[in-house]
Amino acid sequence: MKFYYQLFFFLISVVSMAQSSQLWKGYYSYQETKAVAQDNQNIYIATDNAVFAYNQYSFETEIFNTINGLKINGINTLAYAEDYKKLIAGSTNGKVAIIDLAADKIYHLNDIFSKTNIPDNQKIINKIIVQGGYAYLATGYGITAVRLNDNHFGDSYYIGVDGEMVNVKSITVFNNQLYAAVENEGVKKASLNANLIDYNNWQVIDFNNWIELTTFSDKLIGVKEDLSLNTISATNQIDQVSDVWGGFLKFNVSGDVLIEVTHEAARLRGSDLSVYNEFVYGLNENGGVNDATYTNGDYYIASRTNGGVKVSLENKDNIVSISPGGPLSNNVSAVTMNNNDLWFTFGGYGPVMNPYEPNGLTQYGISNFKNMQTWQHISFNQLNQFKSTVNISFNPQQPHLAYISSFHDGLGVWDVNKNELTVYNAANTDELNAVIEGDTRVYGVAFDKNGTGWMTNTATTQNSHLVSIDKNNQFTQHSTNVINGDKFLMPVVDKNNTKWFGSYANGLFAYNETKNKAMQITTSNNLPNNNVKTVALDYKNELWIGTLKGLRIIRNVDQFLTSSQLTPTNIVIVDEGLNQELFFEQDISNITVDGSNNKWVSVADSGVFLISDKNETLYNFTTTNSPLPSNDVIAITINGTTGEVFFVTRSGVVSFKNYATTPATDLDDIKVYPNPVRPGFTGDVKVSGLVADATVKITDVAGNLVHETKSLGGTVTWNTLSFSGAKVPSGVYMIFISSQDGTLDAVKKVMIIR
Template identity: 35%
Template sequence: MIKRLAVFTLFLLPLLLSAQDFSALWQGHFSYNTIKDVVKGNNKIYAASDNAIFSLDLQTNELSTLTTVNGLSGETISTIYYSDVYKLLLIGYENGLIEIAFDDDDDILSVVDIIEKPTIPPTSKKINHFKDYNNVVYVSTNYGVSVFNMERLEFGDTYFIGGSGGQTRVNQTAILGDYIYAACVDGNGLKKAQITSPNLIDYQNWQTVTNGDFLAVETVENSLYALRTNSRMYRVVNDVLTEVFQFPNMPVDVKAVSDRLLVTTQNSVYMYDSGFNALAQADVNSTFNTAFTSAVFHLDSMYIGTKDFGVLKTSVSNPTEYEEIHPEGPLLNIPFSIQSGENELWVTFGEYDLFYNPYGLNSRGISYFKDDSWINTPYEDVLDAKCLSTISINPSNNNQVFIGSFFSGLLEVNDGIPTTLYNETNSGLESLVLPSNPNYVDIRVGATVFDKNGVLWTLTSQVENALKSFNPSNNQWQSYSFKKFRTELGYPKIVIGNDNTKWIAGYWNGVIGFNENNGTPLLKNINSEESNMPAHNVRAIAIDKRNQLWVGTERGLRVIYNTSNFFTEENIRAEEIIIEEGGIAKELLFEQNITDIEVDGSNNKWIGTTDSGLFYFSADGQKTIFHFTKTNSPLPSNTINDVSLDPSNGIVYIATNKGLVSFQSGGSSPLNDLESAYAYPNPVRPTFNIVDEKVKIKDISENVNIKITDIEGNLVAEAQSRNNLRYSGYNLEIDGGTAYWNGKNLANNVVASGVYLVMLSDLDTFETKVLKLMVVR
């Protein structure tokens, strides 16, 4: 079981940035397969992945995680260091951010001084290494060395030790005797300075021990070692370098652990004593064919960070067998497309650029989340399908999933196992044609969706018969001509309306409508200013419960309110949503690049953007219920790739370009009747915080009236679908298939102990149901 570290960020500007503890409603689904750095401290092994950290307790073997849900920034980690003196973990980032996670009070401090330094180019702010000495930490960066005071939690001097005092990349520092040594590149060599000098800010007080480029410098007991970029390791004695070994591969990490020197290359980890006598060597093997990134050891165990398997544990005395250690998670932290079913989620990692160019044809697998467990299928097992993107779950058979490949066709997955890759040889799918290369095969399957009859609809770009249907029950394919859209670069989304019209998003052609029309197909699109479209590039579309089409373009939001007239009205228009903000009329999401639109059980809209995070709007768009960004929520990025809603539990899954998170919105989709309706918890015990956690009335129908009375018939609370919506401040609120009661009566007082009647009435079918609810205070 994974136990999460409970951490939050203090608000201490300008040194610190703030965040909140969202652990109650949010969950992180980060990958821990690719490890950047591994360190030891506090009787734990800490391992940093792309933008999250996990730790292994060496006594209990318990795994803990530290993510954006707990307060991390979500930026890309470059290095970590644990201070045994101050009982804290230092986290360095590629953008210059430093975060500090404390053991004793579970706080995270975000230090932004380097990020905000205007004299340092953004490309030169990467944190490369931490070295503590007395009460300070020397921070090696791509511009030089900065000094951070651990007691005052503030920066001191910065040392620019390049030529003539310029900026230079410092990979690592080490201290031996009275001197601090810096391993520099850009021809600035190995430098040293007297550490007690009060004027180290003056570059002239830094001596050049030798010229060249150095990757690392480290001390082991009373010995100093330096590593050049030519993979040669040197012992440094009285400023004289003596070569002791040349590694067959370029080392990627050099660190001293206790009285040992560990040197990590992509293929091996070497352990030496202070005299550089070889003590152990662990090598990559066929079982875990990966690249090593970093290593530490504890007693007789070595812990090695890898690019594919998290941390591998092996024996120092016999390093031949490995144990894989990391929390569960998806394959990668770059989810591109997601699709949820009931209590499950599928994730793909394929991608294409803004112009739907899939090259260079990434080879990545798929991930599947169910029952709080992840099942990962690597590329080797997906039948060579590249650039996997859109996902459709068969509503008639939840164990059957179809995944579009934006190069290889359509992948069928049964019971979690890829079984068939449909292409030009075994299906109705077609390859685009290159006149210069008639043998070229490139089947760019974009959007896919199932209709209510269990037929899968797919769209393939740059072919004449772009729209195809496939019936999995009889393996029958049918094609529909999109000749007028022959040059369309990509179709990112398709949805189906109540009248079976297929609504399609296109890059060049905006919104496309298609209806079979009993054998006389209707095909029409709008993409110009004459139709009030802000851009021809439509990235997202959604049909809501009123059969209104919401359209997300690269330059704003539109709605087609009367979809039934789309094919018959000559001058069809898409309308903007006008809201009032501060007494001024404004267009909702003006000029925003919209990536996804999802409709929940209450007809509210979740809308993702490329750089402004995630919005949650009321059904008509007039009220912003939530606006999540990386500064006010656990989103690791403001770039939203995809959003998917689990209708059974109200979980909103959010795929960003830096990882996957989920938010417990609480709502669920309504049912057709009231037969399964129930209230929980029941009874409501004194330990239950009824005001904040609320009583839930689940599995209600779409249009319902709810009355709560005491046993004598006195009205306590009342709500009606579409009126008493959630997040509106009512004591009784309805969100799709779930109602929420905060335990208060019409006088806004918490009710007394007793039996209460929950009377449900469907306003469409006149079905009724009465639930009994016991409240104990």
């Protein structure tokens, strides 16, 4: 027997200001919506990790996500506290967020999530109600109260037999009694004036299984597991008055309207509990419904795949999207820059590169943020139901063709001008092989300097190959006895046209068709692990190799042409006076090189690191110190023109405003910033728009040289120190730039004010 009198939760809530960061941007999807709440002006709709407020009268939206401080994932329920002007969000993992709309603050209560004595599958918050200064949470272990005056947890109530943890599916308050629908234990109630911690004060009034309770029109109503709709009197008399539809999810109350929410519809009931209107949003046709409300003659639907929608009761054919713009899903597999367009692919594959896990073959479509201003989408049906998309690439010599790789359906070539997709797979292309019939797995495409695309084709361990496609979409299969195994990654092409690509279990491969040479590099050659998850080529001709158990580099990829076998080496850094291997035994997910030859490195469960060209750690971003939605960053893409860095996670995409750009072809668009450098500035001056290997000299107006460097990419930085290590004084400084061969030159100025 257990008897709880102590306060279960007493940790301090974490507070953040709901203000956007100027260095970070969010590229979140608002299509897969989960929950709805409302006040007298706004409709609040939640996705898995964000909330947006839609003003019914001005039609404007306000977004709360990681960029302005909302850090919660798995949202599945919302509640609004009118007296406190606070919105409470609960999640499937026990996290709670309180958005104080009046004070413009966000409070995070993560105590439930962090508790080790609550099993993870019981931390779910099923429902939130607001009553008398408290938000009551119906959870998988019992009921917990949250004080709304100070945004802290109050008591928790374990109301199972003998005070055990038990799944409370729903709660409501009626006649000053707190009612709870308890899984396998029926409906229980207790007076709000009683000691709710003492499970003996909870009375069982019915032993049937109930799935919903609510208070409406001075009635206590509920739905049993058999989908019967019942009233419960103050004397515990239960009367069936109707039935609800199959797929029933919940009730919401909006004034004198009871909204019955099912997985395909919202139905309106009046005070007599009869249905007088309904809106069907079919599961097969539209993806179905997760939540809904109704006010001022309009339905507001949180749909599963089409975002928040508004539907007039008088004209149900007029379905209006109210979600903010964004990609089709947060389950992003990759993003790609093409000119000034940002393209998104979704789904791909799950653990161990299996496209059937965790939830079957993914079916999304493609999104494009056109000119970084307007969202455009190619639907799943427009793509001829092309599934499990992994990546999208563009041929620089034919930029209107998008090459979409799938880990199930082969290669799709989308003609941007014609809006047409041509699919190549094992059924219609001899050079592509299938794992099994109907399952052609392609990872690519990387283009060489001749405009030939290169992709890996995972089939069986005997039939996996490197495949090329020319500008006329003619395929060539490249087979050697060196390339073996399966589950290969997208190739990286170096200046010698050598293709480098990793594999899930067979190490690193290199192939050059001109030299008719192939090589395999494994743990026998100093790789820390044969699961090579990422490779990246930098501006020094070094190949960075990220594996499941650490980092290696090949100092010069030219060595492949003359060496019979390459042995990659580790990088040793000095950390607190001791020699340490950089990323020793770390699970490295992605490496991307920026325009200053710095490396963005993502490490599983540890966020992203920016490693300088001198192997110093410049940044380490995590969910704790940045707007990253997850510490598992699976891909990193850089806008070479602006330096903006995009971090791809399975919970959405965010970007960081960096300044390292890719090399230009001329010196016509050089930028110096900040300019002027004002008092108090502690960062670096950036000079961008450079050609590769440009020499940059900085002098004072008298011609005295104070700094000199060479660009590896398209940007150099200056810490405003002279050669002596002292800060240069106030004044105008000249920046002289010249290309390596001396054919290009430019002069810029920067003013420094101390």
